[in-house]
Amino acid sequence: MERYQxxxxxxxxCGWPFWSGNDAATVKFPEYCIDPKKLGLSEKTCERIDALGVWHDTALNWNYPPDPSPWRQEECDRFNAAVDDLVETIRAELGEEYELLDQQSRFQEDPDLDRYLADPQNFRR
Incomplete structure (x- = not known):
């Protein structure tokens, strides 16, 4: 039997980080973004998924997305570690029937952040 990727x-x-990765998963989960509860994940893990999604969205400069993220390296490192831990938990809860493909980008502080913060209105890359 083919595993669900x-x-x-x-x-x-988009608060949910799950997307079908193969035909078997698309047939089982035809929606665009997969609700973690449909994967059978625990309530505690679903709460962590939601919290990480909210946190993730604070990494974007919503005023003008091409400008630097407001995150310093320390916050990038904390987020990246939280992702690593969450992925391990999800893999353990999903079991052998699933293959979880970790495609989450890991964050690094933008090298232009200080320049941006000094003068956001006139900042240009």
Whole structure:
């Protein structure tokens, strides 16, 4: 039997990080973005998924997305570690029937952040 491939990554403004990764998963989960409860994940894990999605969205400069993220490296590192831990938990809860593909980008502080913060109105890359 083919395993269900589930792609894991947060997209801006979409709280759930699950997307079908193969035909078997698309047939079982025809929706665009998969509700974690439909994957049979625990309530505690679903709460962590939601919280991480909210946190993820604070990494984007919503005033003008091409400008630097407001996150310093320390926050990037905390977020990246939380993603790693969550992925391990999800894999353990999903079991052998699923293959979780970790496609979440890991964040790094934008090298232009200080320049941006000094003069956001006139900032240009």
């Amino acid at each position: 589930i792609r894991f990554f947060y997209d801006w403004g």
